[in-house]
Amino acid sequence: KAGVTQTPRYLIKTRGQQVTLSCSPISGHRSVSWYQQTPGQGLQFLFEYFSETQRNKGNFPGRFSGRQFSNSRSEMNVSTLELGDSALYLCASSFGRASYEQYFGPGTRLTVT
Amino acid sequence: SQQGEEDPQALSIQEGENATMNCSYKTSINNLQWYRQNSGRGLVHLILIRSNEREKHSGRLRVTLDTSKKSSSLLITASRAADTASYFCATDVRDDKIIFGKGTRLHILP
Numbered sequence: 001k002a003g004v005t006q007t008p009r010y011l012i013k014t015r016g017q018q019v020t021l022s023c024s025p026i027s028g029h030r031s032v033s034w035y036q037q038t039p040g041q042g043l044q045f046l047f048e049y050f051s052e053t054q055r056n057k058g059n060f061p062g063r064f065s066g067r068q069f070s071n072s073r074s075e076m077n078v079s080t081l082e083l084g085d086s087a088l089y090l091c092a093s094s095f096g097r098a099s100y101e102q103y104f105g106p107g108t109r110l111t112v113t
Numbered sequence: 114s115q116q117g118e119e120d121p122q123a124l125s126i127q128e129g130e131n132a133t134m135n136c137s138y139k140t141s142i143n144n145l146q147w148y149r150q151n152s153g154r155g156l157v158h159l160i161l162i163r164s165n166e167r168e169k170h171s172g173r174l175r176v177t178l179d180t181s182k183k184s185s186s187l188l189i190t191a192s193r194a195a196d197t198a199s200y201f202c203a204t205d206v207r208d209d210k211i212i213f214g215k216g217t218r219l220h221i222l223p
Contacts, residue, residue, distance in 0.1 A: 035213070105155070
């Protein structure tokens with residue numbers, strides 16, 4: 001069974017731009033969660049989608065948004081990028097709730113200059 | 114403030130020794146999970162322990178949970194070089210958000 005895939009793996013953007021990251025979950029998994037990982041703040045929960053509905057949201061500004069498609073694939077969008085948005089963005093999928101075992105993708109390394 | 118905090122922040126031990134790391138959390142949980150992250154394999158799920166369980170084993174891993182003290186420990190026995198990684202606890206709080214700690218960096222010395 002193929003694992004969680006994320007594209008692109010690396011991205012360099014300029015302040016003020018926007019970016020869209022993509023995540024394809026494991027086949028059959030309906031929950032997709034997004035996390036931001038930085039050396040200072042560690043792993044922080046962004047949001048969780050289940051069956052195309054946002055089920056939960058972390059404490060991030062509205063510049064961070066996401067969506068899930070009918071095939072469970074998910075996208076995350078960050079608008080008006082700031083230097084502090086530089087991070088590793090991880091996507092995880094699980095069969096049911098995000099509180100069950102999650103399978104993580106390799107991440108997208110975003111650098112904002 | 115962090116819901117889950119691992120202790121110690123970093124740990125170096127000789128290969129073959131046991132490694133113990135702890136996680137403390139603040140609010141009631143449904144379950145607690147441990148994950149490992151290294152550069153080669155990314156973030157990998159190790160074990161999940163439910164709030165009504167006290168101990169769980171998986172291979173060389175032993176996890177305990179003390180809900181009265183709001184703490185958990187992860188024991189890795191007979192450590193190997195491949196165990197070098199960062200270890201995170203993740204708690205599922207009552208509103209179903211998953212909160213990760215900042216991790217313990219484990220280094221296995223040859």
